[in-house]
Amino acid sequence: MPVTVKVPTPLRKFTAGAESVQGSGDTVGKLVEDLEQRHPGIRERLCDDQGKVRRFVNLYVNGDDIRFLQQLDTALKDGDEISIVPAIAGGAH
Numbered sequence: 001m002p003v004t005v006k007v008p009t010p011l012r013k014f015t016a017g018a019e020s021v022q023g024s025g026d027t028v029g030k031l032v033e034d035l036e037q038r039h040p041g042i043r044e045r046l047c048d049d050q051g052k053v054r055r056f057v058n059l060y061v062n063g064d065d066i067r068f069l070q071q072l073d074t075a076l077k078d079g080d081e082i083s084i085v086p087a088i089a090g091g092a093h
Contacts, residue, residue, distance in 0.1 A: 003031060003080040010086060014042040023082075028059060029072035031082065046084065047072075056087040 006020050015021050023038065025031035029051075036043035048054050052072070059066045060083040066074045076082075 002078060003076055003082055005031070005035065006081065006083040008084055008086055011042060011045055011084060014039040014045070026076055027072065028061065028066055028074045028076060028082070031076060032072070058085040058087060059083070060085065 002022050002024055004020050005023050007015050007018060012018065021035070021039065023031050023034045025034050032043055032046055035046075046053060046057055046059070053059060053066070061069065061074055061076065062081055063083075066072070
């Protein structure tokens, strides 16, 4: 089941510079595994050693944050759009 994954600039070194890539999987977790097969090294940037999404990475399915859905068990369907959004820190003192 193909889905489109929007890749942020810091991770494009894993996708040969592509802004978006195709992936497959019936859950976000399976999609991450598929992305790792297609683009080695990307999983460790998205998930920690326990296999959970890193706290400074946000994943959205069709605009909905997976943290408020079923996290990596969030179901995917053909044509879904997944956005990888790194958290941005900073601000004025």
